[in-house]
Amino acid sequence: MSAALDLPPRAKPSRSAAALQLLGHSGNLTAWGFAAVAGPLLLNTRQFTDPRGVFAETYSRRAAAALGLEDEFVQDNWSCSDRVGTVRGLHFQRRPHAQAKLVRVLRGRILDVAVDLRRCSPTFGQHVAVELAAGDGRMLYVPVDFAHGFCTLEPMTEVAYKVSADYAPEADAGIAWNDPALGIDWPVSADAACVSLKDALLPRLCELPTGFA
Numbered sequence: 001m002s003a004a005l006d007l008p009p010r011a012k013p014s015r016s017a018a019a020l021q022l023l024g025h026s027g028n029l030t031a032w033g034f035a036a037v038a039g040p041l042l043l044n045t046r047q048f049t050d051p052r053g054v055f056a057e058t059y060s061r062r063a064a065a066a067l068g069l070e071d072e073f074v075q076d077n078w079s080c081s082d083r084v085g086t087v088r089g090l091h092f093q094r095r096p097h098a099q100a101k102l103v104r105v106l107r108g109r110i111l112d113v114a115v116d117l118r119r120c121s122p123t124f125g126q127h128v129a130v131e132l133a134a135g136d137g138r139m140l141y142v143p144v145d146f147a148h149g150f151c152t153l154e155p156m157t158e159v160a161y162k163v164s165a166d167y168a169p170e171a172d173a174g175i176a177w178n179d180p181a182l183g184i185d186w187p188v189s190a191d192a193a194c195v196s197l198k199d200a201l202l203p204r205l206c207e208l209p210t211g212f213a
Contacts, residue, residue, distance in 0.1 A: 002003050014197075014212045019034075019035045019036070020032040020033070020034065020035070020042060021032060021033045021035050023041070023067065024067055026061065026062075026063040026064075026067050027057070027060055027062065027063035027066070028042065028045055028046035028056070028063065028064065029043055029044070029045055029046075029057075029060060029063040029067065030044040030045075030046075030191075031043055031044075031067045031068075031146060032044070036123065036126065036128070037114075037116055037123045037126050037127065037128050038121075039114075039116065039118075039139040039143040039146065040114045040122070040128045040140065040141060040142055040146065041067075041069070041140075041142060042138060042139075042140060042141075042203035043102075043138065043139040043140075043141055044131055044137055044138055045058060045137045045138075045139070046124060046137070047137050047172045054135070056069055058104065058138060058139075059073075059102070059162070061167025064116035067212075069141060070199050071100040071102075071164040072164060073100075073102065073162035073163060073164050074126070074163065074164060074165065074166060075161075075162070075163045075165075075166055075167065076160065076161070076162055076185045077104075077160070077161050077162075077163060077207070078092040078158065078160045079158070079159050080107075080156065080157070080158045081108075081152045081156075081157050081158075081194075082133075082155060082156060082157075083152065083155060083194045084152055084153060084155055084188075085152065085187075085192055085193050085194055086152040086193070086194040086195075087114065087149065087150070087151045087152075087153065087186070087188065087193045087194065087195050087199065088149055088150055088196075088199065089113065089147065089148055089149015089150060089174065089177055089199065090113065090147035090148060090149035090174050090175050090176070090177050090202070091147060091148055091149060091172075091173070091174045092116055092117060092145070092146065092148065092173055092174060093165060093167075093168055093171040093172060093173065094171040094173050095145075095171075096171075097165050097166075097168035097170075097171035098144035098145060098165065098171075099144060099163040099164050099165045100141070100142060100143050100163070100164040101141070101142040101148055101162065101163050101164075102139055102140075102141055102142075102147070102161060102162040103139060103141075103142065103159065103160075103161040104132060104138070104139040104140075104148070104160055104161070105132045105133055105134045105136075105158070105159055106134055106155065106158040106159065106160050107134045107156060107157060108133070108134060108152060108153070108155070108156060109131060109132070109134070109152070109153040109154045109156040109157065110131070110132050110133075110150040110151060110152055110153060110156035110157060110159060110199040111125055111129055111130075111131055111150060111151045111153060111186070112129065112130055112131070112132050112140045112149075112150045113128070113129045113147075113148070113149050113150060113184055114127060114128050114140065114142045114143075114146045114147070114150075115127040115128075115146060115148075115149050115175070115182060115184075115205075116145075116146055116165075117145050117146055117147055117175075117208075118145045118146075119210070125138070125181065125182065127182060127183075127184055129184065131153070134158075139147050143211070145163070147175050148158055148164040149177050151186055151187055151188055151193070153187060165190065166174060167177075173208075174199065174202040175202055175203060175204065175205050175208065176202045176203060176204050177195070177199060177202070178190045178193075179204040179205055181204065181205050181206060182205060
């Protein structure tokens with residue numbers, strides 16, 4: 001039995017845009033904030049081990065609320081990516097259908113990214129990035145008005161995430177994952193990445209209209 005009071009060495013983000021700051025604990029949940037961009041959180045869940053294996057409480061609304069996360073998650077999504085270097089994103093939904101997300105990896109490993117799209121934010125256009133892996137007990141919380149995307153670091157990677165609003169096709173939007181203005185240190189080149197046609201045609205950040213979020 002162990003509580004994740006500090007991140008083990010392999011859990012520390014290798015491509016994070018900001019250092020982590022411990023924010024607090026609630027129940028089996030520990031929350032870390034990103035120093036450079038307020039809003040996204042890295043959550044660490046306590047894991048219990050015995051001769052049978054491992055048990056973890058992957059989500060508790062009460063524990064999340066005690067740490068300031070008041071979102072009501074209404075839909076669970078799942079994806080499986082066959083190839084290393086598959087990029088999904090950067091996606092968001094416009095208001096009034098904006099989504100907060102809670103992302104974890106069921107199999108494999110990803111570089112997970114959240115980009116600040118809040119026009120009035122001093123960190124508009126900046127991002128956080130962190131590696132998540134199956135069984136590591138970590139989740140990335142992505143607030144509303146942030147674009148989200150990830151790149152797979154292992155084959156057959158499965159990602160599950162909760163969202164706080166139903167999918168709304170009329171509000172579906174995104175920005176180009178490889179927009180140079182974002183400065184994201186992706187582990188794959190544009191030529192080598194496996195990207196959907198839809199994502200390949202997404203606009204750059206500077207091409208989004210005012211009030212897009």
